[in-house]
Amino acid sequence: MAALNRLQKIASHLDPPKTVKFKVAVLGAAGGIGQPLSMLLKMSPYISELSLYDVANTPGVAADISHMSTGARVKGYLGPAQLPAALTACQLVIIPAGVPRKPGMTRDDLFNINAGIVRGLVEAVATHCPSAWVAIISNPVNSTVPIAAEVLKKAGVFQPGRLFGVTTLDVVRAEAFVAELVGADPRDVSVPVVGGHAGITILPLLSQSRPPLPASMPLEQRKALMARIQDAGTEVVQAKAGAGSATLSMAYAAARFADSCLRAMSGEGPVTEYAYVAATAASSSVVPAGLPYFSSPLRLGRGGVEEVLPLGPLDALEAENLAAMKDELLGSIRKGVEFAAKGPAAAPAK
Numbered sequence: 001m002a003a004l005n006r007l008q009k010i011a012s013h014l015d016p017p018k019t020v021k022f023k024v025a026v027l028g029a030a031g032g033i034g035q036p037l038s039m040l041l042k043m044s045p046y047i048s049e050l051s052l053y054d055v056a057n058t059p060g061v062a063a064d065i066s067h068m069s070t071g072a073r074v075k076g077y078l079g080p081a082q083l084p085a086a087l088t089a090c091q092l093v094i095i096p097a098g099v100p101r102k103p104g105m106t107r108d109d110l111f112n113i114n115a116g117i118v119r120g121l122v123e124a125v126a127t128h129c130p131s132a133w134v135a136i137i138s139n140p141v142n143s144t145v146p147i148a149a150e151v152l153k154k155a156g157v158f159q160p161g162r163l164f165g166v167t168t169l170d171v172v173r174a175e176a177f178v179a180e181l182v183g184a185d186p187r188d189v190s191v192p193v194v195g196g197h198a199g200i201t202i203l204p205l206l207s208q209s210r211p212p213l214p215a216s217m218p219l220e221q222r223k224a225l226m227a228r229i230q231d232a233g234t235e236v237v238q239a240k241a242g243a244g245s246a247t248l249s250m251a252y253a254a255a256r257f258a259d260s261c262l263r264a265m266s267g268e269g270p271v272t273e274y275a276y277v278a279a280t281a282a283s284s285s286v287v288p289a290g291l292p293y294f295s296s297p298l299r300l301g302r303g304g305v306e307e308v309l310p311l312g313p314l315d316a317l318e319a320e321n322l323a324a325m326k327d328e329l330l331g332s333i334r335k336g337v338e339f340a341a342k343g344p345a346a347a348p349a350k
């Protein structure tokens with residue numbers, strides 16, 4: 001029992017149970033990410049109701065998770081007819097629905113299937129819980145977040161400070177790899193990762209690593225570390241050899257992101273997180289010019305993003321990488337916006 005309590009604390013990074021409790025939905029809850037993520041969320045002291053939605057297998061997943069003796073009430077919802085009930089009164093909606101990569105694919109190769117899935121689900125969010133914070137995991141994140149934004153805009157409910165592309169896994173990986181390299185405990189390491197969530201758009205700011213990388217570290221080794229963080233998703237796809245992409249580390253990363261959101265909503269701010277968000281007039285002085293979406297350090301508060309924080313000083317390698325990513329990131333954003341402009345989903349998931 002003591003061990004379980006400790007696990008709960010570790011999973012939520014946190015202090016004793018809170019009084020403010022929220023309804024949280026996972027859309028795609030029966031998938032490779034959805035299942036372990038739902039399990040971790042069931043241990044969160046901030047969640048009173050956990051809504052597990054998928055187009056397949058949710059009754060089993062919900063029955064299984066509901067037997068855990070932790071606080072959140074769990075309910076499973078199956079198929080589009082049950083989506084409204086899954087979403088009604090939700091404050092946070094996490095979306096890992098969609099297909100994962102196989103070896104040889106890029107994240108953009110998932111666009112044709114996942115763009116429509118995300119559009120349909122966010123249409124339902126706009127109707128049934130328009131004020132909810134929405135965290136998109138489904139790839140390609142660089143495009144699916146702009147799609148979600150366009151859907152919310154069309155419905156007249158877009159709040160840029162409440163829509164997030166989840167890039168926490170890039171931060172988690174950077175922490176793990178730097179810890180390995182410097183021989184530190186990963187929990188004591190922090191590394192900003194900004195930009196987007198695909199290949200060269202993932203920009204770890206290794207010059208701001210805490211603890212710092214050894215000053216004597218050769219440039220080639222820094223470049224190799226940066227490349228490993230950028231290609232870490234592919235490393236997992238190849239290791240899984242056709243059985244999907246990162247699921248367990250992603251579930252951990254998403255649970256950590258959800259925990260930050262729920263702490264901020266509870267007024268336990270200021271909470272600092274990284275996520276891929278829309279640029280606004282207020283963030284124009286800190287986000288690289290010409291990029292309407294960018295993953296930045298954020299200060300979260302009760303209402304969502306309160307401030308997009310500056311990236312801090314970049315070294316020459318990082319500045320070069322930032323310049324190099326711009327065209328790809330902009331192309332992915334445009335692709336998402338154009339897709340959303342084309343018209344309604346073939347089969348809206350209402």
Ligand SMILES: NC(=O)C1=CN([C@@H]2O[C@H](COP(=O)(O)OP(=O)(O)OC[C@H]3O[C@@H](n4cnc5c(N)ncnc54)[C@H](O)[C@@H]3O)[C@@H](O)[C@H]2O)C=CC1
Pocket residue numbers: 027028029030031032033034053054055056096097098099100101110114117120121136137138139140141166167168169170197244245246247250349
């Ligand atoms: N943002 C990130 O850092 C990461 C993103 N991903 C992405 O997350 C997505 C999910 O990955 P996995 O869980 O491994 O895939 P998976 O195939 O194991 O699970 C996806 C789930 O989505 C469900 N689904 C499909 N259409 C749906 C709909 N219209 N409504 C509700 N549920 C629906 C499926 O039934 C399935 O249970 C992929 O697009 C993957 O590329 C994966 C890892 C990291």
Ligand SMILES: O=C([O-])CC(=O)C(=O)O
Pocket residue numbers: 100101107139169232233234236237245246
């Ligand atoms: O690589 C993939 O396809 C899944 C993903 O986004 C990641 O692991 O970072």
